[in-house]
Amino acid sequence: MYPVLTPAGTERPGPPRPPLRPRHSVTAGAAGLLLAAPAVVTACRLLGTDGVTPVPQLLALLPWLTLPAGLALLLAAAARRRALALTAAVVLLATGWSSLPYTPSAVTSYGPPQARVRVLAANVEFGQGTGALVRLALRERPRFLFVSECDRACGTALTTALAAVLPHHTAVVAPGAAGSVLLSADPLHERGAVPATLGMPGATTTVAGRTVRLQLAHPMPPLPGASGPWQRELARLRDAVAARVSGPALVAGDFNASQDHAAFRAVLDAGRLRDAAREAGRSRVPTWPVEGHLPPFTQIDHVLHSEDFTVADVRFPEVEGSDHRAVLADLDLRGPR
Known part of the structure; x- marks a missing residue:
């Protein structure tokens, strides 16, 4: 129960807060698990390190890690966890950006x-x-x-x-x-x-x-x-x-x-x-x-x-x-x- 102020300034018991739905907790947990690999691997890619197992192996799959990151974002939104959803969105954007095709080197001139x-x-x-x-x-x-x-x-x-x-x-x-x-x-x-x-x-x-x-x-x-x-x-x-x-x-x-x-x-x-x-x-x-x-x-x-x-x-x-x-x-x- 939590207090509710009446117009006269007195308090009376308010309606009970809705309990956290177990389904939402499970969904948020699944989102966190899905987010772990994309977050760690993308961080290593951006920091310029290959890390230790399983990072070197997963770096070969970097573009594909946008899939679990995207699913984690959907699950976090469904669980109504704003902080988790924001984290998932950042990881998804970082992974997607890191997975873009490499552009040709910038070269201005060559010999014949x-x-x-x-x-x-x-x-x-x-x-x-x-x-x-x-x-x-x-x-x-x-x-x-x-x-x-x-x-x-x-x-x-x-x-x-x-x-x-x-x-x-x-x-x-x-x-x-x-x-x-x-x-x-x-x-x-x-x-x-x-x-x-x-x-x-x-x-x-x-x-x-x-x-x-x-x-x-x-x-x-x-x-x-x-x-x-x-x-x-x-x-x-x-x-x-x-x-x-x-x-x-x-x-x-x-x-x-x-x-x-x-x-x-x-x-x-x-x-x-x-x-x-x-x-x-x-x-x-x-x-x-x-x-x-x-x-x-x-x-x-x-x-x-x-x-x-x-x-x-x-x-x-x-x-x-x-x-x-x-x-x-x-x-x-x-x-x-």
Whole structure:
């Protein structure tokens, strides 16, 4: 009961306050639970950190987290919890804003084009997509082919079938997912590899009289509860591209990271690199997974390039037998400005 003042100023008992409906409490609780993941993951994205499990895994799902955030807003409104509804609205707006497609870099001028370079990067999933990749490469005729999860049999099949168009190669020969091979239409020099669990070979070559650094990327995935190797190997890749003093560079492969991951953006920043998909306005086209019951939901396969290149086109062809889409990028190597 609560008091009610009469005109004479005396108090008399008023009607009882309506009790909180249990249904509203349950609805508000559900809204809070739904809001937790979008709030934490979006905060980490805005703060530029990948956090710990499950944040690195959920960052790959960032655009999809607008769904639980939106549902949390509806439930909070239905429960008549204004503070919770306001919080949900802020989280939904922040998550939606963070999920917008990345815009191309702001660039004002380039030198004249010197050569058109076609790059193809593909993960063939333990070699299962080797035959399909051969057919794709013969049809598209890339100048450089970066292949992840390519074991000895896969490497032999590729170098044999593509010997006429991509006669030069360097590889990390290893079983299963640890093998990788880089094939080139031009002679390769200064071969080496970034130390990692999965093969990351690299080399230099010459295009239009200029030395171009080539590096295949395939760090470990951020496994739940064990994202340390993923972070360390992306850091090694970052240090390798940062060691390039100047000149054209191409870094391509399965990064096991999207542009929503701080560790991936660090690679871009350290090497002064750009993502070809972003420059082509296709930064949210998912490349994984393309097998199973789930639709592809994240772009973890990339072709990165230095400022010496501009992007003419980017496509994402499927490779039968693999759980990744390939990335096919047409780039123009530019002369001095």
